[in-house]
Amino acid sequence: MATDIETTVHAVEAAAVMRLLPARPRLLALGEPTHREEDLLDLRNDLFRRLVEQEGYRTVAIESDCLRGLVVDDYVTEGTGALDDVMANGFSHPDLGLSRSAANRELVRWMREFNEGRPAPDRVRFAGFDAPLEITHAESPRRSLTALHRCLASQLDAGLLPCTEAALDRLLGADDGWTEPAAMRDPARSVGRSPEARELRLLADDLVALLDERAPQLIAATSRDRWDRARLYGRTATGLLRYHFWMADTSSSRMTRLVGLRDRMMAANLLALAERGPALAHAHNSHLQRDRSSMRMGGATVEWWSAGALVSARLGTEYAFVATALGTIRHQGVDTPPPDTVEGLLYALPGDRHVVDARLLATTLADAPPAARVSPYYGYASLDPAQLAGYDAMVFLKDVVRR
Incomplete structure (x- = not known):
């Protein structure tokens, strides 16, 4: 069997991954089974560099706030700001330590160095593709909605806009109401279904429609890149207002809708990045897999279609998913995997890391299906052997060490 x-x-190697894919994907998704591990981010960095140098990829997108990611992109493409400030302000999810990660810092530094002296079309780009959401709250739509309004107001006659910026400000009110932490668990504390929030949803829809209607004029007056950025503001504003609306819901489907909406926003951002050219996306396996995702929440199982499933439905073979599996994370109590699991079978092979032909492996193991590994650590999601044949490829890392 071995x-x-x-x-x-x-x-x-990038070439080994590409050989396993049915076509060269516009969006290559690399998943990870746990967060906060530098070894996994180093692996991502190495693969991205090889994809840039050998396969012509020019964008990396990570599981971080899409608006904060603009700070990083401005730095790596134009040199705007200082690296310390960019790391502090360009990443979200402080619980994941993204801004403090040495691997993330090295990625940003390398991208800036690669771009030095290159023409704009050949520069590498950075993106966050997550929504502006945290465990404790969802962001106010002020930042995205105001930015969208300003993009339009700077180029169009005021009479075309459905409202003034002052009217938006009045309807938005204090940001504390939108970011109230208690609203994550108590729908009654959410402002998402207030009369003001309902009016903002209509105005945001009109602003996005105007952006689309005037696309030729706006692109000619500014640039395609500026119009794409305005589209990002529009997607984020409408997505956040919809998310807040469902935060105020009292039905049993509330959490299902919220987790689904988050991945819907992720998917929309990934599809927009794929329009720009081939990109590498990196996030948790559960956000990028083609199968339905699930998690235990409040004593119940919540299921939703991941961003990867949504993007795959749209792009077909131009979307590829490479899952990452691992052997040990001993500092988190994840020891040598049982020999009858996929991870255990791969752990027994010589070498520290491999690219795995997942479909061939599934066929090889068909007569003796492996057991599912039970994770002793809540932050690590072990491989589901039933999903193996649905992966385009897999990366296996033998041991993750504390750094």
């Missing part, structure tokens, strides 16, 4: 499994593994 010899058969060895035929499914290759060196961790």
Whole structure:
């Protein structure tokens, strides 16, 4: 059996990944089974560099706030700001330590160095593709909605706009109402269904429609890149207002709608990035897999279609998903995997990391289906062997060490 499994593994190289795919994808998604581990981010960095140098990829997108990501993109493309400030302000999810990560800092530094002296079309780009959401709250729509209004107001006659910026400001009110932490668990504390919020949803829809209607004029007056950025503001504003609306819902489907809306916003951002050219996306496996995702929340199981599933439905073979599996995270109590699991079978092979032909491995193991590994650590999601045949490829990392 070990010899058969060895035929499914290759060196961790961009070319090895590409050979396993049915077509060159516009969006190559690399998942991770846990967060906050530098070894996994180093692996991402190495793969991205190889994709840039060998396959012509020019964008990396990570599981971080899409608006904050603009700060990083401005730095790597134009040199705007200082690296310390960019790291402090360009990443979200402080619970994941994204801004403090040495691997993230190295990625940003390398991208800036790569772009130095290159023409704009050949520069690498950075993006966050997550919504501006945290565990404790959802962001106020003020930042995105105001930015969209200003983009339009700077180029169009005031009479075309459905409202003034002052009217938006009045309807938005204090940001504290939108970011109230208690609203995550208590719908009654949410402002998402107030008369002001309902009016803002209509105005945001009109502003996005105007952006689309005037696309030729706006692109000619500014640039395609500026119009794409305005589209991002529009997607984020309407997405946040919809998210707040469902935060105020009292039905049993509330959490299902919220987790689904988050991945819907992720998917919209990924599809927009794919329009620009081939990109590498990096996030948790559960956000990028083609199968339905699920998690335990409040004593119940919540299921939703992930961003990867939504993007795959749209792009077909131009979307590829590479899952990451691992052997040990001993500092989190994840020890040597049982030998009858996928992770255990791969752990027994020589070498520290592999690219795995997931479909061939599934075929190889069909007569003796492996057991599912039970995770002793809540922050690590072990591989579901039933999903193996649905992966385009897999990366296996033998040991993750504390740094």
